[in-house]
Amino acid sequence: MHDASMKLKQKQPRRYIFTQKLDTFFFDVYAFGQFVARFFRALLLPPYEFKEIIRQCYMIGVKSLSLITLTGFITGIVFTKQSRPSLSDFGATSWLPSLVAIAIIRALAPLVTGLITAGKVGSNIGAELGSMKVTEQIDAMEVSATNPFKFLVVTRVIATTCMVPLLMLYMALLALLGAFVNVHSNEQTSFISFIENGFHNISFLDIFSSLLKSIVFGFTIGIVSCYQGYNTTQGTQGVGRAANTSVVLAMFLIFIEEIIIVQITNWFRP
Amino acid sequence: MEKKEKHIDRTKLVISIRDLHKSFGTNHVLRGIDLDVYQGENVVVLGRSGTGKSVLIKIIAGLLKPDKGSVNVLGNEVTAISYSGLEQLRLRIGFSFQSSALYDSMTVRENLEFPLLRNSKHLSRKQVTEAVEKALEAVGLSQTINQWPAELSGGQRKRIGIARTLIMQPAIMLYDEPTAGLDPITSMEINELINEVQQLFNTSSIIITHDLTCAKETGDRMAVLLDGQFVQEGSFEDVFASGDERLKSFYDYNFIT
Structure with missing residues (x-):
């Protein structure tokens, strides 16, 4: 009787609320929401993995420095080079430091840092946790009486949330330095004069909104890549997919968050 | 390989499973499993791949x-236990994974230290090092x-994976x-190691395998899992002397072809 009812169940076509794809999408959103809620619960409850958080901060922050240095410096030089002809047409090259500083601090530094970190760190976390999942290393951690969610997920999300703002500040400095090198080589502007002109139009709100964006981007990169890696299925193919989805989804969300935060901060501008 | 005399305490149950069911979607994997494991006993669960x-x-x-x-393990009902209770219980269970599940980002020393450093924080650095060396020595x-x-x-x-579980001195080993995926000689060494672990630490074990040589060498009792249920239980000889046609091809494939 039991077998017969099982077979009958198997033969019946599966019913969906909307369509298969839409149902899967909503289920994924729900599962991701649960994952985020689990993160905040685990974040507040002891034990706290301070040693692992510091190790992850080093892996995510310090190991990204060379890439951020190069990208930041080049971004500053290229943006200044590209902006000069337009300002020159209006005889306004003296505004260059101010324009560059606004662009870097308000938009370029947080966005470029977020995107670079999503590519470098997001793919790394997605692939690492994914391969740990498919080779049963996460299960091994669990049977060693260690909470893998706390040890692997919470530590990484905290590390990305803390390190992306610091990397953003570092990148802004490097980009401004690149811009100064370009301005100085063309107009012989002194460093003091460049900084004074550059920061003349920068407000506390600009720095605050950039920091806020970086914190949100860092959290997004961490939680998205951990979610993808932690829920990897289907072996090595799944690991590749987790790494890829981590980057694509994190970048997509970063752009959405950028629009929302800019919109919100603009309401507060005088 | 000659089996050594063992002391199995038939009065002391370490694992007791009753009417266990588990499904994945429409796939009903386990359909009412009952199993008892006694102190000092090695129970082999035999079955084809994908039988649960x-x-x-x-x-x-x-x-x-x-x-x-x-599912009662060492007097704890696993299905009703709290997370912290389960963590405490897991300290007494060693789990040797099919893929070994060694942490790729850690050396052998760090792999072995990991459970010890996290769960025995009172130990000094010297004691941890000694425990690691002792566990590695046990697996050669x-x-x-x-x-x-x-x-x-x-x-x-595989050996390091077993050493990592031994370091916590478990009462139960799950293999x-x-x-x-191992050659016959290495398989034989692993079988010997399983028996040595049982002798040295007086563990009770459940060994999951479809390798009949492993089953014969390591098991005190066999339980054959087919279609989500145990169809035969007893000594190796009893199980395969039963004349059950479903087991014949399994036996022939392992020992004849």
Whole structure:
């Protein structure tokens, strides 16, 4: 009787609320929401993995420095080079430091840092946790009486949330330095004069909104890549997919968050 | 290989499973399993791939939740235990994974230290090092202490995986396909190691395998899992002398072809 009812169940076509794809999408959103809620619960409850958080901060922050240095410096030089002809047409090259500083601090530094970190760190976390999942290393951690969610997920999300703002500040400095090198080589502007002109139009709100964006981007990169890696299925193919989805989804969300935060901060501008 | 005399305490149950059911979607993997394991006993669960053998030990270790039934391990009901209670219980269970599951980002030393440093914080650095060396010595791989998992052979990885579980001195060992993917000689060494572990630490074990040589060498009792239920139980000889046609092809494939 039991077998017969099982077979009958198997033969019946599966019913969906909307369509298969839409149902899967909503289920994924729900599962991701649960994952985020689990993160905040685990974040507040002891034990706290301070040693692992510091190790992850080093892996995510310090190991990204060379890439951020190069990208930041080049971004500053290229943006200044590209902006000069337009300002020159209006005889306004003296505004260059101010324009560059606004662009870097308000938009370029947080966005470029977020995107670079999503590519470098997001793919790394997605692939690492994914391969740990498919080779049963996460299960091994669990049977060693260690909470893998706390040890692997919470530590990484905290590390990305803390390190992306610091990397953003570092990148802004490097980009401004690149811009100064370009301005100085063309107009012989002194460093003091460049900084004074550059920061003349920068407000506390600009720095605050950039920091806020970086914190949100860092959290997004961490939680998205951990979610993808932690829920990897289907072996090595799944690991590749987790790494890829981590980057694509994190970048997509970063752009959405950028629009929302800019919109919100603009309401507060005088 | 000659089996050594063992003392199995038939009055002391360490694992007791009753009416265990587990499904994945419409796939009903376990359909009312009953199993008892006594102190000092090695029970082999035999069966073809995909019959739910690994699911069974993952339920025992609390990695999977059953749909129905009771799982009592060392006096604790795994299905009803709190998370912190389960963590305490897991300290007394050693789990040797099919893939060894060594942490790739850690050396052999760090792999072995990991459970000890996290769960025995009162130990000094010297005591931790001694425990690591002792566990490696027990599996005959002291020379690999500073190597990375990627530098080890399949058999060595299995041994290190077993050493990592031994370091917590478990009362129960769960082996998931301990000889899968290994050559006959390495498989024989692993079988010997399983018996040595039982002798040295007086553990009770469940060994999941489809390798009949492993089953014969390591098991005190066999339980054959077919279609989600145990169809035969007893000594190796009893099980395969039963004349059950479903087991004949299994036996022939392992020992004749």
